[in-house]
Amino acid sequence: MSLIGRRVTVLGAGVAGLAVARALAMRGAAVTVLEQADAIREVGAGLQVSPNGAAVLRTLGLGEALEAASMRASGVVLRDGLDGAQVLRMDLARLRPGQGWHFVHRADLIALLERGAREAGVELRLLQKVEAVDLAGERPVAVTAQGGRVEADLMIGADGLHSPARIALNGKVAPFFTHQVAWRAVVPGDTSDPAEAEVHMGPGKHLVSYPLRGGQWRNIVAVEERRRWVEEGWSLRDDPMELRLAFAGFSPRVRGWLERVEDVWLWGLFRHPVAKVWHRCMPLGSLAILGDAAHPTLPFLAQGANMALEDAWSLAAALAGHDGDAAALAAWEAGRKPRCARIVEAANANARNYHLSGAKRAIGHGVLRLGGMVAPGAALKRFDWLYGHDVTA
Numbered sequence: 001m002s003l004i005g006r007r008v009t010v011l012g013a014g015v016a017g018l019a020v021a022r023a024l025a026m027r028g029a030a031v032t033v034l035e036q037a038d039a040i041r042e043v044g045a046g047l048q049v050s051p052n053g054a055a056v057l058r059t060l061g062l063g064e065a066l067e068a069a070s071m072r073a074s075g076v077v078l079r080d081g082l083d084g085a086q087v088l089r090m091d092l093a094r095l096r097p098g099q100g101w102h103f104v105h106r107a108d109l110i111a112l113l114e115r116g117a118r119e120a121g122v123e124l125r126l127l128q129k130v131e132a133v134d135l136a137g138e139r140p141v142a143v144t145a146q147g148g149r150v151e152a153d154l155m156i157g158a159d160g161l162h163s164p165a166r167i168a169l170n171g172k173v174a175p176f177f178t179h180q181v182a183w184r185a186v187v188p189g190d191t192s193d194p195a196e197a198e199v200h201m202g203p204g205k206h207l208v209s210y211p212l213r214g215g216q217w218r219n220i221v222a223v224e225e226r227r228r229w230v231e232e233g234w235s236l237r238d239d240p241m242e243l244r245l246a247f248a249g250f251s252p253r254v255r256g257w258l259e260r261v262e263d264v265w266l267w268g269l270f271r272h273p274v275a276k277v278w279h280r281c282m283p284l285g286s287l288a289i290l291g292d293a294a295h296p297t298l299p300f301l302a303q304g305a306n307m308a309l310e311d312a313w314s315l316a317a318a319l320a321g322h323d324g325d326a327a328a329l330a331a332w333e334a335g336r337k338p339r340c341a342r343i344v345e346a347a348n349a350n351a352r353n354y355h356l357s358g359a360k361r362a363i364g365h366g367v368l369r370l371g372g373m374v375a376p377g378a379a380l381k382r383f384d385w386l387y388g389h390d391v392t393a
């Protein structure tokens with residue numbers, strides 16, 4: 001179905017919202033994005049864009065912008081957190097030709113997506129907090145905090161973890177605390193460091209770090225198992241000393257990074273089920289959700305933004321490739337759900353595997369080391385279903 005002139009309202013100007021807005025506008029749709037913030041911006045932190053996400057950015061015409069804004073990663077290295085010894089290295093040179101793995105500052109990714117959306121003619125409306133999505137009438141209606149009612153023929157909820165669009169489709173489902181908390185920080189880096197993501201694994205905790213912006217900065221995410229509840233949000237500051245104390249038993253390399261931490265944020269990791277319902281077709285309009293609104297994931301596989309990019313491209317392609325929203329959205333949801341559920345489950349499993357202790361840890365690390373020696377490409381090959389998948393193909 002032609003999307004030329006089709007009026008679409010997207011809720012949220014994050015990765016999913018900006019990407020789907022550009023994808024639809026490139027096919028001729030008239031897209032408006034409603035964003036709650038007073039500016040399009042991101043928190044100071046890094047993101048890994050794996051080949052499956054990079055393929056979407058390239059097809060959206062943003063490949064060069066991604067290359068300019070990011071660092072090409074050369075490897076992902078699992079290390080014993082306590083002594084720093086290498087357990088396994090995934091050599092990203094083994095990716096198929098043309099496939100790239102990128103480290104990018106979130107603000108840089110959002111900036112390139114925003115530019116891409118505006119260049120394609122998307123209208124971005126700021127300070128538009130959506131309180132609820134009303135599905136009682138013939139079309140979906142976004143009810144804003146100012147009391148406005150924005151009616152749409154096609155509404156796309158890209159409004160993240162606490163999505164009102166998801167609630168409209170699924171009701172409220174309480175997430176559960178995983179008894180893990182995470183700190184995030186960005187510290188001054190060393191430009192001579194290799195372009196590798198390092199995962200330092202210790203009993204009950206792990207720390208992931210990689211360079212950003214040519215190595216001038218270093219991104220850190222540190223996860224610890226904990227009984228105590230911590231809120232799920234990105235704005236709670238913590239004392240850097242708490243982070244240093246939690247990882248005091250880790251290798252000098254990790255402790256050296258943590259010495260440089262001046263500002264640190266802490267949040268609780270919650271598990272949300274993949275939404276049961278991703279769309280609804282009404283007499284005169286439709287609502288669909290994507291990205292974190294549909295399938296929030298724990299950060300242990302670095303796939304939330306990559307899935308959001310895949311969703312964005314495939315949703316626009318489905319709408320253009322079917323007659324009518326009902327067929328398009330049903331096919332899209334049926335195609336995406338099993339893949340996203342599998343990725344979310346794989347991220348959950350990583351949390352357990354990184355935090356082994358005692359004999360299980362010795363055996364687990366031993367198996368990984370041996371596997372890396374006997375079949376150095378096997379670890380990456382095992383994830384071919386994930387990184388090798390190109391939704392734009």
Ligand SMILES: Cc1cc2nc3c(=O)[nH]c(=O)nc-3n(C[C@H](O)[C@H](O)[C@H](O)COP(=O)(O)OP(=O)(O)OC[C@H]3O[C@@H](n4cnc5c(N)ncnc54)[C@H](O)[C@@H]3O)c2cc1C
Nearest residue numbers: 012014015016036047048130160291292302303304305306
């Ligand atoms: C520590 C950590 C590390 C991560 N690392 C990676 C990684 O390396 N690679 C990766 O792929 N993913 C990673 N992720 C996941 C990734 O950040 C998210 O999955 C991704 O940002 C989801 O994009 P989104 O557009 O769906 O949601 P969001 O990025 O949350 O965007 C939602 C947008 O909607 C707006 N909004 C929300 N509510 C409303 C409302 N009511 N009204 C109007 N606007 C609204 C928000 O302001 C925001 O702009 C990580 C996550 C964490 C926590």
